[in-house]
Amino acid sequence: MILNVVAAVMIADGKIFVAQRHRSHSQGGLWEFPGGKVEPGETAEIALERELQEELSINVTVTEYLATSVHQYPDKTVKLHGYLCQWHGDQIELTGSHEQYRWLAPQQVDRTTLAPADLPLLDALINMLNS
Ligand SMILES: Nc1nc2c([nH]c(=O)n2[C@@H]2O[C@H](COP(=O)(O)OP(=O)(O)OP(=O)(O)O)[C@@H](O)[C@H]2O)c(=O)[nH]1
Numbered sequence: 001m002i003l004n005v006v007a008a009v010m011i012a013d014g015k016i017f018v019a020q021r022h023r024s025h026s027q028g029g030l031w032e033f034p035g036g037k038v039e040p041g042e043t044a045e046i047a048l049e050r051e052l053q054e055e056l057s058i059n060v061t062v063t064e065y066l067a068t069s070v071h072q073y074p075d076k077t078v079k080l081h082g083y084l085c086q087w088h089g090d091q092i093e094l095t096g097s098h099e100q101y102r103w104l105a106p107q108q109v110d111r112t113t114l115a116p117a118d119l120p121l122l123d124a125l126i127n128m129l130n131s
Pocket residue numbers: 003005006007024025026027032033034035036037071078080115116117118
């Protein structure tokens with residue numbers, strides 16, 4: 001099974017947004033960029049806007065494609081498409097997909113508790129910020 005998943009990389013004041021997956025979900029307890037599966041007929045942008053509204057109650061603007069990572073979990077292959085997204089400062093309210101969230105400098109992200117599919121996206125982001 002191959003899942004096409006979109007993830008939003010939001011940057012504010014040099015910090016990036018990461019959230020801890022709810023313990024009841026797959027990869028529960030790991031940290032990730034918010035997002036989710038692309039539904040049939042959706043573009044990546046529409047899927048991201050929908051997922052961030054559903055999970056965080058915010059409207060975002062997708063600004064730029066970042067990178068794609070392919071990772072094989074025991075039960076599925078995830079094709080994770082990362083996009084830079086602009087957060088407009090709206091109040092973030094977790095609706096049940098996540099336990100907690102943090103804004104962290106990219107170097108502060110704990111690579112051992114990040115969902116493995118997200119590591120290449122984090123590296124692509126660090127490269128982009130350093131270039
Ligand atoms: N949203 C999101 N999902 C990710 C990331 N990295 C990663 O491996 N995934 C995986 O991509 C899959 C789809 O994400 P999802 O957020 O729509 O999953 P879900 O909770 O609705 O369903 P699930 O718990 O049945 O998997 C999950 O298996 C999730 O673990 C990420 O950065 N963001």
